[in-house]
Amino acid sequence: MWKPGTLLLLLLWLASGELQQETEPRRLPPPGKLNFGYVPAGVYETLAHYEPGPIGILFHMVHAFLYAVQPNAFPHGKHPQSSSRWLQHNKCRPSPGQRPENIVLTLQAIYYEIGFLVCAAVGLLFTILMPIAGLFFCMCRCCDNCGGEMHQRQRKNADCRRQITCLCSCFHCFIRIGVLCAYAANQNLSSQVKNVRRLVNSNMRDLHTFANDTPMQIEYLISQYATAKNKVIYDLDNIGPLLGGRIHDQLDKEVRPALDQVLNMAGVKIERAIKAMRETKEALESVNASLEVLQDGTGKLSLNLGQVRTSINHTLNDTDCHDEDSDATTAQLCRNIRQSLSQLQISSNFTRLPDVNAQLEKMNDVLKTDLSAVVQRVSMNHINWSVTNLVDSIGNNISSFSKAFPVQSCLSNFTIFINHVHAKIEDYYPEIDKMDFYRWIGCIALCCMVVLVLAFNYLGLLCGTLGYDKHASPTTRGCISNTGGTMLMAGVGFSFLFSWVLMGVVTIIFLAGGNMEKLVCEPFHTKELFKVVDTPYMINPEWKNFIPGYMYNDSELKLTTESLYSTCKKNQGIYSAMHLDKVFNISSYLNTTVVSNLYIDLRGIILLEAEGRQNLLDFSEAGLSEINYADYLEEVNKGVTVVDLLSFARELEAQTDLMPKSNLQSALKGHVSTLRQIHRQQIVPMEQSMVMPYCVSLFTIEIAISESRKYTNTIIGYFHQYIEWVKTSLAMEVAPCKPFSNMVDTAEIMACSFVVDSMNTFWMGLGCSTLLLLPSIILAVKLAKYYRRMDTEDVYDE
Known part of the structure; x- marks a missing residue:
């Protein structure tokens, strides 16, 4: 059974074609990728690469000589327990005071x-x-x-x-x-x-650049939330009432389209909504009329088919079908025709379907109220205010993460440490020069x-x-x-x-x-x-x-030294290199669940005063939900008869043509004509009556819901784009x-x-x-x- 809200949507949809033609086209900005710009990045001047020049030939000669002296593979570190297990496996008996792992390591060192x-x-x-x-x-x-x-x-x-x-x-x-x-x-x-x-x-200057640029980069990430926020507000201002129903992803998939259409009714010419109600009434009247035609036609059709079946069966009792001297083919054809007679009966039982008189009476009562006199203009200020407050609260939550983690104080201490280390290194330069001079003299x-x-x-x-x-x-x-x-x-x-x-x-x-x-x-x-x-x-x-x-x-x-070095070598962010999410998880501040579950409470919006709301409530409770659409669709899908009468008539005619000319053949051809006449005079009108106005295509409903979800996903997609951009920038570009x-x-x-x-x-x-x-x-x-x-x-x- 369908909910009243869904039925309301279906009835309003009847007038949606004309409604959209007369209303002004809404400006929907094409959904696309938001441009957050580039994270400001400093330039690191250190070029950690050395080209020795001509003397590099001598360096390569030395490397070749050392390889000849020591071609063994580099000794990988092993946990001492593995060495002990190796000795136990080989049943070595070290002397007292000697540790087995030390013996193995010594042998490995000597070999290397x-x-x-x-x-x-x-x-x-x-x-x-x-x-x-x-x-x-x-x-x-x-x-x-x-x-x-x-x-x-x-x-x-x-x-x-x-x-x-x-x-x-x-x-x-x-x-x-x-x-x-x-x-x-x-x-x-x-x-x-x-x-x-x-x-x-140059390395010290790069560290200063790192410390100075990091706060600016974080502030840039926070400031770019305004890009997603402004895009949402822009869509709010241009979409109007439709946003209230589309942005709420948790509304029931059937109630939400109804809410969209109700809001639409309140924002356009009310005459079209009244026309939709009248057309609904006319559709119910057509349903009643069609149901009467089908029920009456079913009884007559059942009677006629029974008469034809009896008449054909009587014809098949002819001696040509049973005489032993007759053609064997004729006897076989008679048996085939007699076996197929059971298909000549009706398939649908429309007599079990109830009428819709009660719903029709309620629709008449609804139309007695002049809805155009009680409709108030819907105000979107509440929706705009709700969405604005929502996105502002998300923005404040994002801004708070820079305060939650003392970036500025940590970097200030880091800068002081850099200056201290640099000063210490500067103090060693004279000693280094002196030692190098003595070394040069000795060489x-x-x-x-x-x-x-x-x-x-x-x-x-x-x-x-x-x-x-x-x-x-x-x-x-x-x-x-x-x-x-x-x-x-x-x-x-x-x-x-x-x-x-x-x-x-x-x-x-x-x-x-x-x-x-x-x-x-x-x-x-x-x-x-x-x-x-x-x-x-x-x-x-x-x-x-x-x-x-x-x-x-x-x-x-x-997190290893190799992964840390390789990540920094690629100039990626220290957040991903050091796995700082263990102490500062940015995902808690960029909660995708909060964004995905955007909710706008429309209960505070006054669409109609009390009389108008009661009128619409009566409209939604007109008893349309009591109609058993499944039974109607089940009977419609069955068809009128078990077998298609035209196909049955053609098959009977083909079998009759195979018989020799006789009274039997003439009688059967007469039955073929009777079947075609029944199809033309009774079956065709009944099939036309089965196309009922209330059977609106479910495919159309799915399209409406799909488009609504697409737009909601577009709105929420702006936030997801920002969240993914922040995560990517923090991992790759920030610090x-x-x-x-x-x-x-x-x-x-x-x-x-x-x-x-x-x-x-x-x-x-x-x-x-x-x-x-x-x-x-x-x-x-x-x-x-x-x-x-x-x-x-x-x-x-x-």
Whole structure:
């Protein structure tokens, strides 16, 4: 059963076509996406990217060497319990006082550091053995051994001077290249230290920009609520009475359209509403008349169909249908026709449907009141006031969130902290410059040691080559040649004095710089370092993730150093990066349920005075709801007869044509004509009477309700757009935390690109030069024999 409000809507709909033609078209702004503009954002000036330039080739060479030394994968952190389980699985029995996890971690560290340990062992052996070898070499020469005897012997390889000179020059050239690489790395580090202040200052300025822009961005989010609010108010002013019914989504889907139409009646010419009531009365009168026609026609039709059925059945008793000598086809056709006779009866029973006389009498009473004389003009001020108060209250709720969370005070304290830290860093700059100067002096001194050896070797080669006389005997060589040999031996002596010191320094820097590169810098670029830091339960046995465990006491929250760094690297908001919704949930201030359940109380609106309201109430209670529309529709949908008479007549005629010409065939054709006449004279009028005025299409009702919901969703959609825009802006644009990832990148640039890469290049260049001093010593000792003046020589008689 339909509610009175729905029936009222259906009756009013009868006049809606003419009503809409005469009223002025309403200005409905096309629903679209609201433009909230762009959140004001500051410009961060720090460019956390470093291009080393030409020296980058040396950096790549160092990285390749370190990869050859240590190609093992980066050791991921593991919880100590996993190590214990591993030992238990392998049934290891540690000695008392030893923890199983420490043994495993030690073995893992040794395996990972095996390449560094081997290189360090070589460097340590070089450092220890080189001064010992130099001491023994000196003692050996003092005893006239190891080339210390000033006697020239005649040997088969006496003419190898040129080859030795070339080899010695080549080694010296490589040593010089190594020294130049070390010097370039030293100068690069000093020049990059001067850029530290610039990077630090730019990062501090970015932090100030972050602190200064965040309150302004939050205020912008709040202020843009006016965009959605003004759009709603604009629609209110232009839609008028219709908004009252459409904005209330919780009204019953059948009562709401009725309320829309009642408000519409109060805002347009009342004559049209009265006309709709009159047409309703006429429709009820038509229903009564149609019902009488159908009930009367049903009785006559049932009688006629019974007579035709009896007559056909009597015809089928003809001997042609039963005679054994007759055609077999005719007998079969007779049986088929007799079986189909049961379909010749009515399907609908309109006699069980009640009339609508009672409703018609009440409609006559309603129309006795002159509604046009008692209608008052509906005032939309109350609706506008209600909606305005509603959106204002939502706006005040949104504005309160900036006060609920002390953004300004937190950022003020943050600014003070930045200034304090910056001042502290400024105080360290003189110390940094002084330490860098001492470091630069020390590295230059180390390079000068190698340069001193090279100087003696080059002078020895120059003097020896220029003063060499192939016609002079070893005992009569000139002073210049002898000086060259002496300088070569001086270079050998300085090589023994400095090489062990150089190798010791190189080994220390290699262990420090190499491990920094493999354990910090390289894992940082591959983000393996973050996985180690984020190892569950490593920092605290009770915390799966230490950042949310420390900040929110919720270690299960998926907030890791890697996710925090990656989010800030994309310049997204700190609200989403730090999961600040754990302490400040913006959704509580942007409650979508409150917006979705917009409610406007229309009970206080006076549409009609008492007499008019009573008239409309009588109209809505005219008994239309008592009509059983389901029964009416059920009988209408059945059709008049069980079978379509025209189809039955055509089928009977087709079967009759198959019979031989006889009296039986003629009689059956006569029945076919009778059936067609019954259809034409009785069935067709009854079917036309079944099209009743009160059967308004349900599809039309659904369209009206659908359009009403669409408009309501448009209004509510403005608020949803604002809410989604606030959430997206807060997560992506408000307080972008790029400065914090820039600080991490800056620290990585200063530590890895400036310091570690430069120092690694320094030890590589200096270490190669130091290692090449070994063959240089051997070649210099051999070459000195060809340049120095001998005391004696081998003489052979011819």
